[in-house]
Amino acid sequence: MPSMTGKQALAHMLVAEGLEYIFGNPGTSETPFLDVLQDYPQLKYIQALQEGTAVGMADGYARATGKPAFANIHIAGGLANGISALYNAHRGGTPLILTAGNSDTRMHLADPVLTGDLVQMTAQYTKWSAEILHASDIPVAVRRAFKEAKTPPTGPVFLSFPWDTMDDLADVDITPSSTGYYRIRPDTDAIAQASKLLAQADNPVIVVGDRVAQSGAMSQIVGLVERLGAKVYAESYSEVNFPTSHRLYAGILNLNNPATAKQLAGADVVLAVGANVFNSFLYVETPFLNSATKLIHLDSSHKEVEKIYATEVGILADPVAGAAELTDALGQDMSASAKEAAATRAATYADERRRSDERYQDRLKDLMGRSPMAVEEMMLELAKACPPDVIVADEAITSRPALNRAFKFDEPGSFYGIRGGALGWAMPGALGVKLANPDRPVLAIVGDGASLYTIQALWTAARYNIPVVYAICNNQAYRILKVNMDIYLQRMLEDKERESEYVGMNFENPLNISAIAQGMGVSAEKVEDPKELGPALQRAFASGKPALIDVSIDGSL
Incomplete structure (x- = not known):
């Protein structure tokens, strides 16, 4: 040696x-x-x-x-x-x-x-x-x-x-770690029992989490969903766990809101894959799953299976292998009438999704052209001007619902978001994403408050010429704290009269983030007019250098 x-x-x-x-x-x-x-x-x-x-x-x-x-x-x-x-x-x-x-x-x-x-x-x-x-x-x-x-x-x-x-x-002996082989197949009895429950279900629901994306199981989950005709929710969506434009995708569950229990109340069987069932930040008294709902949990993390909710079938397996074998089993176990019911469910959910999208488009008409700019218009303008192969790094916080409506994330690796909740991920995280994908454009969409936790990342971007484009959602506040203050007063305390002064939540001295970026060697501009946002984004990408767009948006509740 x-x-x-x-x-x-x-x-x-x-x-x-x-x-x-x-x-x-x-x-x-x-x-x-x-x-x-x-x-x-x-x-x-x-x-x-x-x-x-x-x-x-x-x-x-x-x-x-x-x-x-x-x-x-x-x-x-x-x-x-x-x-x-x-x-x-x-x-x-x-x-x-x-x-x-x-x-x-x-x-x-x-x-x-x-x-x-x-x-x-x-x-x-x-x-x-x-x-x-x-x-x-x-x-x-x-x-x-x-x-x-x-x-x-x-x-x-x-x-x-x-x-x-x-x-x-x-x-010393210099020998690296071995190649890992992690496609752990599920127990055959567990698959048989899960398939039996799902094949007989009248209203199955599937909940996906980030370990779906981590294992590369999105296509297997799509096949499983289409076989069952099941509505799909994301427990978390910091990576592409399921294509957001899919007709059966119903969005991200709000695990800080008791109303989420109503979304799951009609399900007789819930299949969770690669998901934490369920972790909240705020206390929610109402269980998200009722006692009549049977839970099947397929996961590579044994610690998460039956961690909180009673589980009918727990399946410890790689999500790719587990979802594929479960889909095959359902092909054998579903009767002709069950397959017909699945097709009917899928058509019904697709129609619900279409009507929901139409209602959202109608609401958008009232938000266009406002000053300060509505965040919904900001996200639409960004989505229209982005290159088709863009990767989005997200820490938009309260602006995220508008982001998710404006962009389609159907390709694995096209979206990465903060997870864990400790602010300051996207400014540096986007640089890591770009170094891993040097041939693809990367757009980081970041809340103004969140950006300041790791604003030094701009210096690193300039030092190594890592051409990430940053779009800052500048609403001059920690808006998420205001949202949670209202939840605390109105829902938790049931106090409809008290009006919060939102102590410590407004940025009374305006944040000039574009000036901060320029001071660190990154080209930047401030945008207030929605019509200027698309051209500014195109200029930023065309420069081939790191750039920042400081977008003034409406932060009212």
Whole structure:
């Protein structure tokens, strides 16, 4: 076995894993690693100005490539800055290896400045968290980290590298993690029971989640849906889990609203695939599923099956394999009358979808031409002016419903959104998505408040000429907080009289985000007239450089 320093072993392992980018915010505790990188030019270091930006870029890159990404940030103080982005990766299941340097182990009894228990800081938001104390252990740790990150259910891991570990010499074996084979087939008895329930159902409903997209199961889900003639809801939609223009797609469930229970109330069988059933942010007293509804849950995450709701059939399997086998079983189990009923259901739901779309188009007519611009008009103008192969990175927050109405996301990999809820994903996440898709245009649609959490990403975009176009939904407020304040007063407290002053929710000093972008080297312009938005977007894409459009929109409730 070759003898080398710990820092060399780490670099060799990253090369062996086929890594192209290191997303980092450098600090002194990472000095040994930063030193060795100049000897490995195939490892491209993408510099961020804040730790959350580095982790956000890695998150976007990992999601867009489907492979583990690697981020390196700074000891305890810097790691704390990156934990909000790590939380998003944890909640969403992003395969990501987060690393940080730590103080020399010979100093630990002296309680050195900036040090801390980095493993404890990250353990609750990772699949595995460890500090590597011996240079000889670095290849084993890195190999395990990549394996853990990419094994379904995927997720982030953390490794801490003390200074002396990086400089120590050791004999090491540089062998990367093996190719994973994760198409786990379902139990045949479980498929048989699920097929029997669904074949006999009068009103089946399918609920999809992000692990559908992560496993690449969209086409299998479409086939299953069409066989059943079932309405489809998304429990989450941070990636393309189902084509949004499909006639049986009914939208994203609002899991903070008790009215959602009414949407599911008529279902005698609910099939959840790759979904968390159901996680809310606000307390909702009414269960989303009633006791008469039978739940079937097909998932690669055993922790999510029967986590909250009683489950008739739990199926632990890869969504691709599970959905395909369930569709085949239904082909055998559905009687002629059941197939006819499925066709009738599908026609009925398609007609409901058509009429809903027509009502929305009628409402749009009243919103056009307003000043300030209605967000619905903003999204329509963006959708009309976008290149056909655009990828959208979304953190539009309260502007998202209008985005979802204006754009069609029918192709896997054409949409990525924030997941986990910690604001600040899209500014850096879009850069990671673009690095993973250099030949496709990327449009990041971001709320003004959300953009400020990681606005430093604009500097990185300019530094490396990563040509993402940003469209900022500038409503001069944390509008989501206003929405939730109204829910709190009117629904939770049932107080119809009290009028909130929305303390701390308005940006009384206007945010000139276009000026901030220009200060970081990114071309930017401010748009107030809807007629100017399409041409501005076309100019931005044509420039071949990062650009930002600061769009003034109506933020009234």
